[in-house]
Amino acid sequence: MLHKLSPSQKVLAYACLILLAILILFPIYYMLTVSLKTNRDIYRVPSLLLPNPTLMNYVELLGRRGFAVNLRNSLIVAGSATAISVFISCLAAYSLVRLRYRGRTWIGRLILFSYLTPASLLFIPLAVIINRLQMGNTLQGLIFTYLTFSAPLSTWLLMGFFRNVPVDLEEQAMVDGATRLQALFRVLLPVAAPGLVAVSVFTFTGAWNELLLALIFTTSPEIRTVPVALQYLITGDVFRWGLIMAGSVVAAVPVMTLYYLSQRFVVQGLAAGAVKA
């Protein structure tokens, strides 16, 4: 529907966009300024401006508060969940897209159904299961349970990417004597690399952002992930909003950087209407 807008329509359109930009940017701006304020400045002289910026909150967070441990935990959990999930999903997606066998449609449906099932419907029985497996309060337990959402998500997305790669290349390789697994790893995966990047980004951020399961399955402070550590700062008795916002900025920067570095693929994945919002 691209057509030339009349001057008055143009003014209206850009006015809407600028209003939208303010709505989007203002909360982010305020989060940044509060993270750079002392407690005194936040409560005693409330202001939208930033008269005395200080890095004090960041220093306290990463130093005395030991936030580095939470960052490390989140990195281990999200990194491992992504590695495991993307690997097994590559195998599953290849199998479902390229091979024909009985029950394939139902397996595909199981994956879609799992992808649609939210963690909030499963966390109570999962808590019982994890305790029974003696994996409560461990990072391994979290990595394992994160497969509930990461494995179906990455399999589903990879199936879409694999389907778009023409089968001829792999067939040619197999004519030349390659096995199916060689065709997958040496021919298909390199061609589908952009898809792998997008899937890894989605899986990593999904695990990095997860709060509910981590809140339930971890009890000791030293194995808390970033979202859990931050939520304990707001459910405690003393609110330290400078600290909470500093933590939020530190938590948001890695995943937002990832998103913008791979924005092209992210938008493709989004356009497929296939990513949890």
Place this chain on the structure above:
Amino acid sequence: MARPATLQPPARASRISLSKRTSLLGYALVAPVVICLLILVVYPFIFGVAISFTNREIGTEGQFVGLANFIYLSKVPSFQKAIVNTIVLVGAVQTMKLVFGLGIALLLNQAIRARQFWRGLILLPWAMPAFVAYLTWKLLYLPQGGAFNIIAVGLGFGNIDFLSRELAMPSVILASFWRGFPFWVISFLAALQSVPQEQYEAAAIDGANAWQRFRHITIPGILPVVLVVVLLSTIWTTNSFENVWLITQGGPSDATMTFPVLAYFGLQTLRIGEAAAVSVAMLPVFVMMAFVGVKLLERNQE
């Protein structure tokens, strides 16, 4: 199966064994994911339903109590509030996302300068971790030091308690909208751009006005995407925990209590049977939506 002629085995017997080997390989490759999902999704799903009919507590297996948990829940005020609140929250947030999401997508689909820039800007709230977005909105709403109160006082409205009984729900709705709308805009924009330009030109030649073009070309063109987005997002919004938990924790006095938060509180009472019943009470609606969702996604895939 599409296989080049050179791979066609000469004898019938060996062709069967080849297809058998393909089947075996297929099962072997898909097995790790399937086993994970059986342990982590299917089993908990069934187990959760089973627990909800028992009086299980932490440390005991519990006994079958029939519908007792559900009868008890139906009389608990928090549960009744959770039903109403979940419907209000989801209804309001999804309506706003649909109206504004479509509006903004249509705006961006016009001849706008620097469309890439605007798209990147709109992605910001969605690229942010949900917990960070909701913590930030809680900060904006604070009575002391919150940005909205600084603005309200500056404009002469005095202090407004955005997290009071009356305003807590609209506050959660606005925050959920802010974090969720980019997904809709970007999906709708992609759908709009896939509608063939020629159809608009042909309609314009036939004398169709802007509304007629929108009604008869744009809407049918983007409908499949709109349906998928509405459905998936409704499932996830209904089950969203962070938005309510981080902003209000379901309060004040249950004014923003929703199903996932109530189930979480239920787990903390250690009466697992009852807590599981809260989640199971949502299942009929979820299963219906998931059924339609699977159908829609399967269709879109082809």
